[in-house]
Amino acid sequence: MKCCKKLSIKDVDVLNKRVLIRVDYNIPMDIQGCILDNSLIIASLPTIQYCLKNKAKSIVLISHLDEPGGKPQQNLSLGPIANELNRLLGKTIQFLPNCVGYDVERICNMAKDGDIILLENLKFHPEEDLIIRRRMNPKVHYNENFKKYINSLSNLGDIYVNDAYSLSHLEYTSMLKLKIPIKVSGLLLKRELDVISLTLDNPKLPFVAIIGGLDLKENCDLIYNLLEKVNMLIIVGNLAFVFKHVLNNIKIGMSEYDEVLVNFVNGVIEKARKYKVELFFPIDYIIANKISKDCKVGITNDNHGIPDGWIGVDIGPKSNVIFNKIILSAKTIFWMGVAGYHEIDKFSKGTRHLIESISESTLQGAISVAAGKDTVKAIAKYKAQNKICHISTGNSKTFEFMDCNMLPGVTTLSNKI
Known part of the structure; x- marks a missing residue:
């Protein structure tokens, strides 16, 4: 921007x-x-x-x-x-x-x-x-x-x-x-543009982005654009299972999958290699037989994959430890998208751990920005609104514009002389 x-x-x-x-x-x-x-x-x-x-x-x-x-x-x-x-x-x-x-x-x-x-x-x-x-x-x-x-x-x-x-x-x-x-x-708009411009234009390094969410395609363009800005990218949520399956042929059970995203995954890997961005995915995950409070819950990892009839619903404890270390190393953090189905308590630990890690890193001096409706809802749920530098009203589509002056609703405003 x-x-x-x-x-x-x-x-x-x-x-x-x-x-x-x-x-x-x-x-x-x-x-x-x-x-x-x-x-x-x-x-x-x-x-x-x-x-x-x-x-x-x-x-x-x-x-x-x-x-x-x-x-x-x-x-x-x-x-x-x-x-x-x-x-x-x-x-x-x-x-x-x-x-x-x-x-x-x-x-x-x-x-x-x-x-x-x-x-x-x-x-x-x-x-x-x-x-x-x-x-x-x-x-x-x-x-x-x-x-x-x-x-x-x-x-x-x-x-x-x-x-x-x-x-x-x-x-x-x-x-x-x-x-x-x-x-x-x-x-509100001025503060959003100033903070996001500062974060994406001249970030303190290392710059870590965490992208998750439950919708497979919602954040794809954002991920692709961020690869030109960040040093490390953590991918969680349902999209992480797509990467796991495409890249490593890991079984993902009934987790959501779309064959259309194969080219996207390969494109991300190629672009990350070009811009020397380190990519991180969960190595263990919480699984359930259905998305419900009365479900059966288990845990698995990359070696075993997700069995047939089960769904990936959250990231596991070993992944939480790895991501915590990465986030604590960051000087700039951008987070959009929850780690799993956080509104059900059984599946909320991954998202809660992300919030705790980002809050701790912020306390140590990192600049942190969080965005997205589910992300903001999770932050409010754990009463962490004052522990993150900026909670944006924006979404993946607004952040896809790497130059704020190109947002349609901004282009029509009067220019500074």
């Missing part, structure tokens, strides 16, 4: 200005509309509070939630988020049941004295992800409603703020096409 060359909210004067903030409130809620994880809401507060402190005329928050298919769905309303913002900020948040149109523009333009307004789910309108759909299908065309959608959102602010790093790799209309002349990063 290169140092971000875009304006941040601290580079402009928000005094008496209407500030439109694109946030990421795509958070989990149950069927009753109760919020299950408010961490993304909390992450957005510093920018909102900055605008209040510096006497912005009004603050309008826009976001999407899930995939409603371009039409209103009551169970995907942002209404409950307005209540949570009210509780967190101690300030009345006005919620509007739409995000564009005459009534929305009229109410937002009447706001004053630091009024905060949260608009309804952007994806209740098909225009929000029209650019993405058109890229996937050239037969999808821009239409008059697309222009109206852009114009209506553009009428809501004097300053546009992108504070959604986790979405900045995506081409959402609200992030790319608004006609507001001043476009800046929020405090």
Whole structure:
């Protein structure tokens, strides 16, 4: 990554200005509309509070939630988020049941004295992800409603703020096409870009990355790109079993496998050799006959492999010792992806040991960055949020951009002079 060359909210004067903030409130809620994880809401507060402190005329928050298919769905309303913002900020948040149109523009333009307004789910309108759909299908065309959608959102602010790093790799209309002349990063996005740029651009060595997760393909591109940056790469999670099988013909039982990944594995080995990166995989693993709390549990290693009818669910104790030593040798650590099915206690030790090792290394002076929803959830589970330097809201797709200035949601921001 290169140092971000875009304006941040601290580079402009928000005094008496209407500030439109694109946030990421795509958070989990149950069927009753109760919020299950408010961490993304909390992450957005510093920018909102900055605008209040510096006497912005009004603050309008826009976001999407899930995939409603371009039409209103009551169970995907942002209404409950307005209540949570009210509780967190101690300030009345006005919620509007739409995000564009005459009534929305009229109410937002009447706001004053630091009024905060949260608009309804952007994806209740098909225009929000029209650019993405058109890229996937050239037969999808821009239409008059697309222009109206852009114009209506553009009428809501004097300053546009992108504070959604986790979405900045995506081409959402609200992030790319608004006609507001001043476009800046929020405090959350700015911190993300600064920390990640520092970590990947000029890391203290040795630089160790730990990549895991349960989805086989989610982190493949990230792994391939990181090989140009790191000294050592630890691969855990379900993808580790794919490497084991392809490289050493180790039996992996019922563990997830995809023949399509054979070329990827061989490509990683070749690139690691080119960049002199040391690769590490588990040498022993916890296995189970099913992914369930009432399963049978065992342990095996490279010599015996995973028997038929069993699944690899976590890394074993000998692997934990090896990885601990590697992590403690690091000066820079990047971690994305859990070691196994950590939400079941029987399968959580590997992930917990990674957290403990990274925390200890951080205490000794290493710079540590963790990212990914499951990773962040695990860190919270073991109350280690204050033991890691930076917990990112980003995901594998945002980190695939080795130059932060190339993220679609960042390219459209105003340049520093």
